[in-house]
Amino acid sequence: MTDLTTILDEISGFVWGPFLLIPLLLGAGLYLTIRLGGIQFTKLIPALTLGIIKRKDPGSEGDISQFQALTTALAATIGTGNIVGVATALAIGGPGALFWMWMTGLVGMASKYSEAFLGVRFRGTDTAGEKSGGPQYYLERGIKGPLGKILGLSFAIFAVIACFGIGNMTQANAIASNVESSWSVPIWVTGLVLTVLTLIVLVGGIKSIGRVTSGLVPFMVVFYVLGGLYILLVNITALPGAFAEIFTKAFAGSEQAVGGFAGAAIIIVIQYGVARGMFSNESGLGSAAIAAAAAQTTHPVRQGLVSMTQTFIDTIIVVSITGLVIVTTGTWSQQDPTTGEQISASLMTGEAFSHGLPGEWGHWVVTLGLVLFAFSTILAWSYYGERNIERLFGRGLVMPFRILFSLIVFVGATAELEVVWLFSDIFNGLMALPNLIGLLVLSGLIARETKFYLQHDPKLEADKDQIEAFMAGRPGWAEWKSGDVIGSSRNYGVKPKDTTDSRHMP
Numbered sequence: 407m408t409d410l411t412t413i414l415d416e417i418s419g420f421v422w423g424p425f426l427l428i429p430l431l432l433g434a435g436l437y438l439t440i441r442l443g444g445i446q447f448t449k450l451i452p453a454l455t456l457g458i459i460k461r462k463d464p465g466s467e468g469d470i471s472q473f474q475a476l477t478t479a480l481a482a483t484i485g486t487g488n489i490v491g492v493a494t495a496l497a498i499g500g501p502g503a504l505f506w507m508w509m510t511g512l513v514g515m516a517s518k519y520s521e522a523f524l525g526v527r528f529r530g531t532d533t534a535g536e537k538s539g540g541p542q543y544y545l546e547r548g549i550k551g552p553l554g555k556i557l558g559l560s561f562a563i564f565a566v567i568a569c570f571g572i573g574n575m576t577q578a579n580a581i582a583s584n585v586e587s588s589w590s591v592p593i594w595v596t597g598l599v600l601t602v603l604t605l606i607v608l609v610g611g612i613k614s615i616g617r618v619t620s621g622l623v624p625f626m627v628v629f630y631v632l633g634g635l636y637i638l639l640v641n642i643t644a645l646p647g648a649f650a651e652i653f654t655k656a657f658a659g660s661e662q663a664v665g666g667f668a669g670a671a672i673i674i675v676i677q678y679g680v681a682r683g684m685f686s687n688e689s690g691l692g693s694a695a696i697a698a699a700a701a702q703t704t705h706p707v708r709q710g711l712v713s714m715t716q717t718f719i720d721t722i723i724v725v726s727i728t729g730l731v732i733v734t735t736g737t738w739s740q741q742d743p744t745t746g747e748q749i750s751a752s753l754m755t756g757e758a759f760s761h762g763l764p765g766e767w768g769h770w771v772v773t774l775g776l777v778l779f780a781f782s783t784i785l786a787w788s789y790y791g792e793r794n795i796e797r798l799f800g801r802g803l804v805m806p807f808r809i810l811f812s813l814i815v816f817v818g819a820t821a822e823l824e825v826v827w828l829f830s831d832i833f834n835g836l837m838a839l840p841n842l843i844g845l846l847v848l849s850g851l852i853a854r855e856t857k858f859y860l861q862h863d864p865k866l867e868a869d870k871d872q873i874e875a876f877m878a879g880r881p882g883w884a885e886w887k888s889g890d891v892i893g894s895s896r897n898y899g900v901k902p903k904d905t906t907d908s909r910h911m912p
Contacts (some may be wrong), residue, residue: 414828421835422681424673431680431690434842435513438520441853446515449711450718452866457712465870467889468702469536472712474616475701477623479694479716481615482573482786484627484724485779486580487686489772492728493754496738499678501648502655504729506679507686511721514689515714520845520852522713524548525695526706527855531889533801536612539699540790541565541692542797545844548851557840558797561692564837565794571830572685573787574811575818577780579826582819583752588773597819600781605812608788609805612700615785626778627724633771634727637735637762644734651733685834687720692841696790704870705877706886707859711866728755735761784815 421427439446461473470478495503521541528547529539542565546558582596607614638645656675688694694713703709732738737758740749749757760768788811795807818826845852862868862876877883 411825411828414825414832418828418831418835421832422677424677427684427835427838428677428680430842431510431517431684431838432513434690434846435510435515435517438516438845438849438852439513441849442516442519442856445519445711445856446512446714446718449860449866450715452864453711453715454718456708456866457715462702463704463708463870466702466704467537467887469612469700470616470702471620472701472703472709474620475697475709476712476716477619478612478616478697478700478786478789479688479713480623480627480719481619481782482693482697482790483686483688483716483720483783484623485577485783486776487682488720488724488728488779489755489776490580490752491682491685492725493732493738494751495678495682496729496732497748497751497754499675500655501651501729501733501738502653502658502675503679503682504652504726504733505656506676507683507721507725507729510680510683511687511689511717511725514684514687514721515717517690517842517845518687518694518717519710519714520849521690521692521695521841522698523706523710523852523856524845524848525699526701526703526709527886529699532796537700537889538793538796540696540793541841541844542696542794543699544695544848545840548848549844553847554844557844561837561840562794562797564833564840565693566791566798568830568833568837569787569791569794570811570814571826572834573790574784574814575821575823575826576830577783577787578815578818579821579823581777581780584756584773584776588769593820597816600784600819601812601816603781604784604788604815605809607785608808608812612789615789616700618785619782622778622782626775626782627719629778630771630775631723631727633759633763633767633775634731637731637759638727640762641734645730648730648733652729681831683721683725684838685831686725687717689717690842690845691834691838693787693790693837696793697786704868704873705859707856708866710856731755731762732758737761788812 457472457476462471468475492504492507495507499506524544525539525541528544529537530543532538540561542558542562544558545561546554548554549557578597578600581600582593585591585596586593607618656679657672684690694716698709698713701709701712703712732754735758737749737754740754740757741747742749756769756772758768759772760766762768763771788808791811792804792807795803858880859877863873868876
């Protein structure tokens with residue numbers, strides 16, 4: 407087991423190292439930012455208005471509202487990465503890692519927009535009448551020839567494996583261990599409760615998941631952010647010094663990580679900042695495109711912009727709160743009084759909140775926040791997994807997958823997971839590789855269609871009829887409205903037997 411752990415650790419280090427995912431993630435995000443004219447900056451306010459205030463496109467096709475698609479994607483990303491992941495980045499990379507998490511989030515917003523756009527653009531309708539899309543489909547349908555097929559199939563395989571790790575066992579384990587530590591609840595009890603709750607929600611499919619996440623996500627974000635803001639206000643005099651340390655250490659490196667060797671120290675800071683940044687917001691991973699594909703939307707650009715705001719909320723708001731609380735309270739360099747070593751990353755955020763909140767409130771806020779974050783992540787990733795199971799084996803295995811996924815929650819809650827964490831990191835990264843390649847290949851289509859739409863609806867205020875008026879005759883528009891697959895000779899959509907049924911009309 408020790409040898410296996412060592413091998414997996416080396417593989418993870420390569421996948422997330424400075425020669426593979428880091429330059430690809432940052433490079434693809436920056437390239438898409440340029441091609442899209444800085445869309446994450448110019449259209450952020452209209453996108454937030456559409457996704458959070460308006461919440462839906464009346465009369466549009468899809469299974470869940472735009473807001474529910476947003477909260478489902480948020481449920482998947484706001485998890486242990488926002489609490490333990492941020493602490494891990496700071497523990498190893500120092501305060502400067504937070505700067506690179508921000509950079510990953512900012513350029514990642516363009517990646518998130520692009521993959522969500524493609525998820526909706528190339529979605530189809532499955533045999534159950536539900537919308538289905540994501541990289542497992544748009545890579546094959548958008549990129550002709552063997553390359554597209556290989557990329558799409560690779561993503562589907564990696565996603566199914568990853569969903570049991572990053573989206574299931576690691577989340578359940580984090581919940582069970584923190585509940586035991588804070589409230590002395592036996593791990594098996596927590597595991598059993600989680601398993602039952604997960605099964606109840608998953609049996610209802612994406613509509614059930616959407617209802618749960620749309621109620622749970624806003625509450626958990628506000629709850630956690632308010633606790634963090636209180637601490638930052640109490641420590642407001644420490645904020646200027648914290649920001650100074652974050653920006654200087656971003657380029658000076660982390661001395662405790664590599665003994666002061668400057669070049670390697672900077673690489674460590676960037677590596678952990680980018681890796682934990684993507685672990686948190688999943689930009690470039692392709693997963694959020696699966697939720698976006700189910701959204702009721704009148705145009706792919708609109709849902710792409712709504713999905714883009716998920717990275718902003720996750721990284722620029724929630725990750726910043728966690729990171730700044732840890733830095734301002736000084737717990738990133740705090741030593742454990744019993745061992746004399748640096749405090750464990752798993753305890754760091756709880757200690758930071760305990761410094762700023764009275765009594766036991768700090769640990770309670772973090773524990774409850776982690777429970778809500780991680781449980782919602784389990785729900786969202788189950789949907790990601792089932793859509794890739796459907797791509798590989800057909801709709802018939804979806805319900806057995808939901809049951810198996812729920813049972814694995816108990817295993818994750820009650821088992822030791824060092825190897826699972828390493829597997830999760832590896833396959834999380836491997837999911838990103840085919841998706842990022844696909845985003846670069848399809849960047850011309852993304853930029854062209856985005857420019858056309860925003861020329862006619864720059865404030866995202868057009869209704870269905872207005873969109874129909876300026877999109878009429880646009881290549882692929884009629885096929886997209888009818889649920890057929892754009893860019894594929896294969897008709898994945900299921901045409902209704904009774905074409906007079908209004909539910910199936912374009």
